[in-house]
Amino acid sequence: MDKPLTECALKLLDEEYTLDDYKGLVPRWCTGCGDNAILAAVQRLCRDEQLPPEKTVFVSGIGCSSRFPHYMHTYGFHGLHGRAMPVAEGIKMRRPDLNVFVITGDGDCCSIGTAHWIHAIRYNMNITVLMHDNGIYGLTKNQASPTSPLGITSRTTPGGTYLEPINPVSVSLGIRNVSFVAQAVDWIPEMLHDIIAEAFHHKGFSFVRILQRCPEFLDHRFDDWVQEPDWMLLLHHENGVRISPDLAKIYRNQEQHDPSDRNRAREIASTNHPMPVGVLYRDPGMPCYEDLRKPDRLYTPDIVKAAIEEEFDKFTIHPTGHPTG
Amino acid sequence: MNETLSSLSTFHLTGHWPGRDLAAIEQMGLRPALFSAYRDVEGLRHDFPLVLVNGEDKETVFRSLSDLIDDILQEIAPLGIEGEQIRKHVLGLEKEIRTLVYRGNKGTLLQLWEIAKTNRLSRTDDAGREPLDDNLNRAQAALGVDGELIGCDGEAPIKVLTHTWASFQENKARRFAREIEELTVKLSNILKADTMKSEKALGAEALKQSVGSVYEDAFDFEAMSDILGSAFVNGAVPEKRRRRIRAALAALQSQRFFETDGEETKKSRRKGVHGFVFDRPSRALEAFKERLPEMVKLVKAMTIAQLEIEGRYNEKTHDPFFRRFDERFLEPNDLGRFPSYLICLRNGVGAKTEKAMLPEVLSSGLPMKILVQHDDILEEPSIASGRVSPGIPGSQLATMAVSLNNAYVLQSSGSALYQMRDSILGGFKNGQPALFSIFSGLAGASPGPARNTTETPAYLRAAAAHESRAFPAFVFDPDRGDDWASRFSVADNPQAGTEWPVHSFCYEDEDLQKISEDLAFTFVDFAAADGRYGGNFADVPRSEWQDAMVPVDTFLKLDASAAAEKVPYILMIDENNTLHKAIVDVRLVDAAHRCRKMWRNLQELGGIDNSHARKLLAREKEIWEQEKAQELDALRSRPVSAPATPAPGQPAPVPEEAVADEAVSATVEPAPAETEQEGMPPAVSSDEPYIETPRCTTCDECTQINNRMFAYDDNKQAYIADQGAGTYRQLVEAAESCQVAIIHPGKPKNPEEPDLDELVARAEAFE
Known part of the structure; x- marks a missing residue:
């Protein structure tokens, strides 16, 4: 009743998107790869939210996970290694009406793209970021990444890694303007979907780290957590994700965690024994960069043209005579 | 009853004091006692004057001068003794401005500030002038707002409300203008893009013009035109759509509900914008009805524009919708934008x-x-007939x-x-x-001879x-x-929880001793401040004060028989601040009764001392008390030797063997959930294969083994689509390869299948 007329007029179209409307190319990920679960969860979200494909864009960097935009039947941008965030920020800045998602991996985000990641958190633009963390470079066939566990051997670390892995969740929680941080795992699809939905609904930069199995190059990394439900810690709260009764029966280890409690979020994030899953932190009051920098006038074609002319004028070479041949 | 009391009663009942020519109280300069502190309203620091703030800030549409000054002092005056001088100077200026306003000076805050400053400076000696000037300039710099200054006179409500309305209107107009401008630009862009792709725009002549004459020899415009012409594969905008867009643009640009100051609209001179202030509801209604078609047209144009811009205008669905479109389709949200x-x-x-x-x-x-x-x-008008309402x-x-x-x-x-x-x-x-x-x-509006209320x-x-x-x-x-x-x-009323607000009132008696008593400010006091009701009061000389005289608020609480023996009075003061008791006649008391009743109604609606709640509470209390009394009786009737009852909330003691049993069973029995594997299967017997579908991670392992036996559902999660489409071996292999171990192969259906014993043994791990 209280909807503006445009919405009513749009409803007349009676369009209903199904999961198939969001399916792009057939995924070429390995059989058993956790990326498939994430893709399924995202496609479910798009269908549940009835996001118009033409109003939705997936931006990625480089890596296995970054093939994601090809598999979505929406707009997409498969970009440069580590540079997904600036591209997404540019899109959001000029087209705040679009639903912007960033798909990145542990190598893409926490290694070459770290600077962009940190500053993207600081900008707090309304973007949903899904960081697929399998702890290994898969696309280039088995090199250690910043989140590889201590001691694993790979082609770049034949003697095993020497350093403790970076904790992307703790890092995110340490940045001044952080507004949404969550952790999910691909092997609890229900929670995965619910957490991504929470992230999507949050207005601001929503960072979701998704622990994901790589059956090819780091086969048994998460076996303990997959096989032993008590190694998981499910976070629930009325302002976060709720746990369904069926799930509660499997995963007994639960904690009611208020996502506004940043200090407790940091404590929870600091361990993976047990592995926390849920919304760790949320601050809906944090201003978004695109709102802070919203132009106070409308860019009409005349204004845009004048600005371009002005820029071109800086490079004008005034010919002294007529050009020859 | 003594003679005086009987005279008082007579006055109370009839408004006449037998044998005495009463002086009207207003001629004696009597005012309600609680007014004693408010002789000089001008000199008091209160909410008025108000500043009707210019500008956009919605939070502060109007502000009180004293609030503004407080904020400034908070900002610029240091705490403690150092800030004393500037505080004194600025507060002095505030007083001066208030006096100016109350004496009828009109103007904005800054204008009156200047006048007040000049006045203050002219009254200050040479030594004091410089610091005063400095301090006032600093305060003025911190002011930050300006706007008309108004006192509390007959115009205040109209001015405040009109100003508030206008400031909301301004915000609305700004938003609306922006929306119209945005729609106009984006709609024009569609047409512009279409023109750019047209044959004319891509023709050699047009291309030549766009390059200019200096380099025209360097290009082959015919070739360029051919190449560009073949580059655009999308067709032109159909004529019907173009007409629709043009019509919407025209409606947007000719709207008369708001002033728009965008560049686009400036070019075209538009007819006068509608006015929205009326002095009669009938005229406003007429105007609204008259403008309705215009409004419908605009809303329609805006909706079409929005749909066109999003590329979601579907002629099959939307054409009939917009053909039927009239005022019945307007939603509150659409109205709210106007x-x-x-x-x-x-x-x-x-x-x-x-x-x-x-x-x-x-x-x-x-x-x-x-x-x-x-x-x-x-x-x-009914006053003449002896009734005030x-x-x-x-x-x-x-x-x-x-x-x-x-x-x-x-x-x-x-x-x-x-x-x-x-x-x-x-x-x-x-x-x-x-x-x-x-x-x-x-x-x-028209002061009569009997009025002295000014x-x-x-x-x-x-x-x-x-x-x-x-x-x-x-x-x-x-x-x-x-x-x-x-x-x-009703929370905005003074002492909203009480019948009448009660204030403490101090005075000194004949022996110069301080006496303090609580006075209620009643409707009768309000009437006493109005000269027209002087005849309803009679000042009783001190020598004739009686015990039977009671304050009005007390009198109003008496029942009829008790009231018959009493005479109500209010305390008043004259110009010399001497206390008087004035008795009140029955008509005003009657009016006060009605006023009190009306107030009680409002109080009840506002949840104060609500009678329904009170009755409910009384009933519940009674029930509770009865229950408790019964419980007590039951307890008392128990034999004294019975074991001690546990305190409420404490569990009853359990015999020791039971505790031991429970401990044993807790350690031996595995948790039920682990054995049942989370309630997924019960409907299916363990002989049937099944998948815990909600836990499926879509990893393709099973569908790779047999994509007819295993399939994905609407949520892209696996289930057994057709058990007959594959072998028991495939079921077992799928169970083994499933990384989250959610496939349960059940028992083999086909007894002829080779190596069944081995497969059944392997399947046991997934039961």
């Missing part, structure tokens, strides 16, 4: 018929904001509007405008109808009406919730 209508009605100005239209307007749901300003709530029709208008259940209603005294600022703004926030019923405190300033009269419940403040917001508790509030 200006609201402001209607100012003043006592006596609007004819009775106009007032009679108010219910119609208020229940219409149209965006009409109505201000009814009452200048004299006691002005009643306080607050009628003034306060009844607002209570009546509340019952329409559709309009925002605010009743307030002019003196409380600043206190009720948030509620006033609340009435303008959305497009619903609103009624603001405000008592200005002005005594009436002595009481409007602010004091308005405040007295507020204080005495003659014109109580309340807010009703139908959008606030579903119950009275969230929609209705």
Whole structure:
């Protein structure tokens, strides 16, 4: 009743998107790869939210996970290694009406793209970021990444890694303007979907780290957590994700965690024994960069043209005579 | 009964004191005792004058001068003794400005600030002038706002409400203009893009012109035209769509509801923009109806524009929709984007018929904001017939509007405008109808010979009406919730929980001893401040004071038989600040009774001492007491030797063996969930294969083994689609390769399948 007329007029179209409307190319990920679960969860979200494909864009960097935009039947941008965030920020800045998602991996985000990641958190633009963390470079066939566990051997670390892995969740929680941080795992699809939905609904930069199995190059990394439900810690709260009764029966280890409690979020994030899953932190009051920098006038074609002319004028070479041949 | 008391009673009942020619109390300069502190309103620091703030800030549409000054001092004056001088100077200036306003000077804050500053400087000696000038300049620099300054006079309510309305309107206009401009630009872009792709634009001649003459020889425009012409594969915008876009553009550009200052619209000179301020509801309604088709046209154009811009206009669906489109399709949200209508009605100005239209307007749901300003709530033709009807029709208008259940209603005294600022703004926030019923405190338009009310300033009269419940403040917001508790509030009244506000009053007696007593400020006090009611009071000389004389508020509580022996009085003071007791006649007491009843009604609606709640509470209490009494009886009747009963909330002690048993069973029995594997299977016997579908991670392992046996559901999670489409071996292998171990192969169906024993053994791990 209280909807503006445009919405009513749009409803007349009676369009209903199904999961198939969001399916792009057939995924070429390995059989058993956790990326498939994430893709399924995202496609479910798009269908549940009835996001118009033409109003939705997936931006990625480089890596296995970054093939994601090809598999979505929406707009997409498969970009440069580590540079997904600036591209997404540019899109959001000029087209705040679009639903912007960033798909990145542990190598893409926490290694070459770290600077962009940190500053993207600081900008707090309304973007949903899904960081697929399998702890290994898969696309280039088995090199250690910043989140590889201590001691694993790979082609770049034949003697095993020497350093403790970076904790992307703790890092995110340490940045001044952080507004949404969550952790999910691909092997609890229900929670995965619910957490991504929470992230999507949050207005601001929503960072979701998704622990994901790589059956090819780091086969048994998460076996303990997959096989032993008590190694998981499910976070629930009325302002976060709720746990369904069926799930509660499997995963007994639960904690009611208020996502506004940043200090407790940091404590929870600091361990993976047990592995926390849920919304760790949320601050809906944090201003978004695109709102802070919203132009106070409308860019009409005349204004845009004048600005371009002005820029071109800086490079004008005034010919002294007529050009020859 | 002694002779004096009988005279007092006679006066009380008839308004005549046998054998005495009464001096009217107003000629004796008597005022209600509680007014003693307010002789000089000008000199008091209070909410007025108000600054009607210019500019966009919605939070501070109007501010009180003293609030502004407090903020400035907070900012620029250091705490403690160092800040003393600047505080003194700035507060002095504030006083000067207040005096200027009360003496009838008009202007903006800055203008009056300058005059007041000049006045102060001219009265200061040479030594003091420089620091004063410095301090006032610093304060002025910190001011940050300007706007018209108004005192609490007959114009205040109209000015405040009109200013608030205008400031909301400005914000709305800005948003609307922006929206129109945005739609216009984006719609024009569609046409422009179409033109750019047209044959004409890609023709050699047009290309040549766009390059200019200097380099024209360097290009082969024919070739360029051929290449560009073949590059655009999408067809041109169909003529029908182009016409639709042009029509929408024309409607957007010719709208007359708001001034738009965008560049696009400046070019075309437009006809006059509609006005939205009216002095009669009937005219506002007429205007609304007249403009309705225009409004429908604009909303339609805006909706079409939005759809076109998003590329979602579907001719098959939308054409018939927009053909039928008329005012019935307008939603409250669409109406809310248009200006609201402001209607100012003043006592006596609007004819009775106009007032009679108010219910119609208020229940219409149209965006009409109505201000009814009452200048004299006691002005009643029925006074001549010996009846005063306080607050009628003034306060009844607002209570009546509340019952329409559709309009925002605010009743307030002019003196409380600043206190009720948030509620006033609340009435303008959305497009619903609103009624603001405000008592200005002005005594009436035509002062008659018997009137001497001008002595009481409007602010004091308005405040007295507020204080005495003659014109109580309340807010009703139908959008606030579903119950009275969230929609209705009387919290803005002084001491809202009591019948009458009670103040402590100090004076000294004949022996110069300080006496303090609590005085209620009643409706009778409000009437006593009005010269027209002097005849309803009689000053009783001190020598004739009687024990039977009781304060009005006490008298009002007496039942009829007790009241018959008493005479009500109020305390008054004369110009020399001497206390008097004035007895009151029955007509005013009667009016006070009615006023009290009306206030009680409002209190109950506002949740104060609600009679339903009180009755319910009493009933529940009785039931509870009965239950407890029964429990006590039961306890008392028990034999004394019985084992001690546990305290409430404590579990009863359990025999030791039972505890031991429980401990054993807890350690031996595995947790039920682990054995059942989470309640997924029960419906299926363990012989049937099944998948815990909600836990599937879509990893393709099973579908790779057999994509007819295993398939994905609507959520892209696996289930067994056709068991017969594959072998038991495939089921077991799928179970083994499933990384989250959610495939349960069950028992083999085909006994002929080779290696069954081995497979059944492997499947056991997944039961």
